[in-house]
Every structure is written in structure tokens, then in C-alpha cells.
Amino acid sequence: MKKNKSENIPVDFSILNDMPTDFKIDRITREAGFQMKTSHVHPFYDITYLINGECTCFVNHSIYKLSKGDLIIIPPGDIHRSTFHGKIPVERYVLSFREEELNWIRSLIGDEIVSKSLKTGVISIPSKRRDYIEALLNKLLFESEGQDILSPAFIQAGLLELLLFMIRCQQYENNVYKEIDVDNxxxxxxxxxxxxxxxxxxxxxxxxxxxxxxxxxxxxxxxxxxxxxxxxxxxxxxxxxxxxxxxxxxxxxxxxxxxxxxxxxxxxxxxxxxxxxxxxxxxxxxxxxx
CATH class of the missing domain: 1.10.10.60 (Homeodomain-like)
Structure with missing residues (x-):
């Protein structure tokens, strides 16, 4: 794992070999009204979690409105672009990982559940669980900065915990799926x-x-x-x-x-x-x- 730092710059993953590591996480802030200049299509998973603010995500041919506490899953190969609106800056975690990182979890709970749960979609994290997921994402960010030789193991364990938590939300929580934007x-x-x-x-x-x-x-x-x-x-x-x-x-x-x-x-x-x-x-x- 290579060292990554949180930064307030565009993250453009549209070109081959653009993510040299198997895992990457950033905490990014965008001003309201910011719009990505380029579309994104890349060969790895993207998970974005909104800490604050609002944005619209267009994925393949579906439009989603995201707000505080929402998490969107974007699998490899999906065309997507985000627009940031509202009156306050949008703060979010952006986490990326390659397909191979799912081998461990597939061996534990089976390919069918993992494939079904990691399709394109938006999960609204229950308010009572947001402190938990934000602490977990912050821990992943901390370890991604390369604390010591144990950091790669902590990252793998943390990613597994995050994915299991997402699957649990989908399987057992009520009203966690966000509908496509009916206004458009x-x-x-x-x-x-x-x-x-x-x-x-x-x-x-x-x-x-x-x-x-x-x-x-x-x-x-x-x-x-x-x-x-x-x-x-x-x-x-x-x-x-x-x-x-x-x-x-x-x-x-x-x-x-x-x-x-x-x-x-x-x-x-x-x-x-x-x-x-x-x-x-x-x-x-x-x-x-x-």
C-alpha cells in the first residue's frame, strides 16, 4: 500500500493505470456549484459517502440525489459524473478498490450476496449508525497514510468491515435504498x-x-x-x-x-x-x- 493524503483537488480516475495501489481513500471538500469537468469510467469500485452537503450523481443512465449520510456504490465500468449543489460545501469520503479486494469477503459469505449487494445504488445510512461508519472511514484514511508495517492489514480488515456493514444495511435495515430522482x-x-x-x-x-x-x-x-x-x-x-x-x-x-x-x-x-x-x-x- 502506498501513502495517500486527504486533499481538496479533483480525483479523475478515467485513464488506465491511474490507481497504482489496490486501495485508495480521500476526504474531499467541494464548494457548492462545483461540477466535474470530466466523466469517469474506471476499472475499479468507487464508494462515496457524504458527510455534509448535497449532490447529484448520474450513473450510466440513472440520476440520484444524495444528501448527508448517503453512500453510493459505483462498480467498475459505470459512466458517472457528480454535480454539487445546495448552499454549503460538500464534504465526502471517496474510497476506491480493485475487484481482487473482494476475494476475501466472497470466500466468507459467497459470491451471490456480494455481487447483488455491490451493484450500482445508493444506501441511506441510518442516522444512528452514521457515527460508526464515519469513524470506520476515518480509520481507513488514517491507515492509508502508512502508519507502520501493520497498516495494509488494518486496511484489509477495515474494508471487509465496511463492506459487511453495507451488506447488513441492505439486508436488514428498512428504507435504506434511495430511489432514483423522480423529478428528472x-x-x-x-x-x-x-x-x-x-x-x-x-x-x-x-x-x-x-x-x-x-x-x-x-x-x-x-x-x-x-x-x-x-x-x-x-x-x-x-x-x-x-x-x-x-x-x-x-x-x-x-x-x-x-x-x-x-x-x-x-x-x-x-x-x-x-x-x-x-x-x-x-x-x-x-x-x-x-
Missing amino acids: QLMQEIATYIYEHYDKKITLDDMAERFHISRSYLSKKFKQATGFGFKEYLVNVRIKNACRLLLETNHSITDIAFECGFNDSNYFGDAFRRIKGIAPNKYRRNKEAI
């Missing part, structure tokens, strides 16, 4: 349509007509609700699926570009490098590093 239902329907039909021709004009709203309203409201521009989100969804095809098939890069809705392989290559920080062919060759 139309934008969620539009995002879901894009997410499921990314391989088809999709334009802003076509979507405005399909959902019976104006082009300008769709563009403005989609950005407000998700943090993504319409075209930006469409391209990110297509790149996400292109990554999957690059790793799971032997299809040519040109064929993958067309399969994912791009009508120009050169544009696909440029978009891929801009979002992933690496060319498609190099991404495919670096499969073991992902």
Missing part, C-alpha cells in the same frame, strides 16, 4: 434510450421529436440533470461499449467503430483517445493492465 424522470428516460440504442443513429433533433419537447429545452435540461452535454453523453456511452468489444472480441477497430454507432473510424479513434487517454489498439493490447 424524462431526462432519465432519454438517457436510458441512448444507453440502450447507442448503436443506432441518434441526434438531438430526433430525440426532441421522439420525446415531444423542444431541441433547446432537451439540451439545457439534459445538461442540468446529468452533468453531461447530450452529444458528450452519447459519445461516452459508445466508447464504453467499444471498450468492451475491444477486450471481448477479435473484431477489427473499424468494425467496432460502426458497431458502436460511429460512422467514421477516424472520428472514433480521436474520440477514444480523448476520453480514454490511449489509442484503441493500445487499449486492446493493454488488456492485462485494465
Whole structure:
């Protein structure tokens, strides 16, 4: 485990090999109104817990509103972006770990429970248990700074305790699941349509007509609700699926570009490098590093 310090700077995990350790935790403060400049898609789990403030998290095609005491789970490969609103700064813990860190807990309680519990979703931690989880997260942060040779063991034990606590909340507490943001239902329907039909021709004009709203309203409201521009989100969804095809098939890069809705392989290559920080062919060759 390498030393990590709490810091008030952007945490961008969108590029390969961006987390050199198996575990990372930060305590981060954002001013109200801050918006992430880049979307996030990374090959490890993210858990964010809000200590104070409010924010909106857009994950894949779902919009969640988070407030004090809420915890969101974001599995590897999920597109997400957060927008921080309200009138006070947002303070949160951001914890990241790789899939391999789940081997221990899977051996204890079984793969089915772990897989079911660590899907995308928001848990509202009961108020009577928030002191406990915040103390646990603070302990993980303390040990991540490399106190001594026992710190890696304390981190592993602490992560196991955190995950078991989350699963217990899901299994035995009432009303811990936060619903998707119903105030933005139309934008969620539009995002879901894009997410499921990314391989088809999709334009802003076509979507405005399909959902019976104006082009300008769709563009403005989609950005407000998700943090993504319409075209930006469409391209990110297509790149996400292109990554999957690059790793799971032997299809040519040109064929993958067309399969994912791009009508120009050169544009696909440029978009891929801009979002992933690496060319498609190099991404495919670096499969073991992902």
C-alpha cells in the first residue's frame, strides 16, 4: 500500500493505470456549484459517502440525489459524473478498490450476496449508525497514510468491515435504498434510450421529436440533470461499449467503430483517445493492465 493524503483537488480516475495501489481513500471538500469537468469510467469500485452537503450523481443512465449520510456504490465500468449543489460545501469520503479486494469477503459469505449487494445504488445510512461508519472511514484514511508495517492489514480488515456493514444495511435495515430522482424522470428516460440504442443513429433533433419537447429545452435540461452535454453523453456511452468489444472480441477497430454507432473510424479513434487517454489498439493490447 502506498501513502495517500486527504486533499481538496479533483480525483479523475478515467485513464488506465491511474490507481497504482489496490486501495485508495480521500476526504474531499467541494464548494457548492462545483461540477466535474470530466466523466469517469474506471476499472475499479468507487464508494462515496457524504458527510455534509448535497449532490447529484448520474450513473450510466440513472440520476440520484444524495444528501448527508448517503453512500453510493459505483462498480467498475459505470459512466458517472457528480454535480454539487445546495448552499454549503460538500464534504465526502471517496474510497476506491480493485475487484481482487473482494476475494476475501466472497470466500466468507459467497459470491451471490456480494455481487447483488455491490451493484450500482445508493444506501441511506441510518442516522444512528452514521457515527460508526464515519469513524470506520476515518480509520481507513488514517491507515492509508502508512502508519507502520501493520497498516495494509488494518486496511484489509477495515474494508471487509465496511463492506459487511453495507451488506447488513441492505439486508436488514428498512428504507435504506434511495430511489432514483423522480423529478428528472424524462431526462432519465432519454438517457436510458441512448444507453440502450447507442448503436443506432441518434441526434438531438430526433430525440426532441421522439420525446415531444423542444431541441433547446432537451439540451439545457439534459445538461442540468446529468452533468453531461447530450452529444458528450452519447459519445461516452459508445466508447464504453467499444471498450468492451475491444477486450471481448477479435473484431477489427473499424468494425467496432460502426458497431458502436460511429460512422467514421477516424472520428472514433480521436474520440477514444480523448476520453480514454490511449489509442484503441493500445487499449486492446493493454488488456492485462485494465
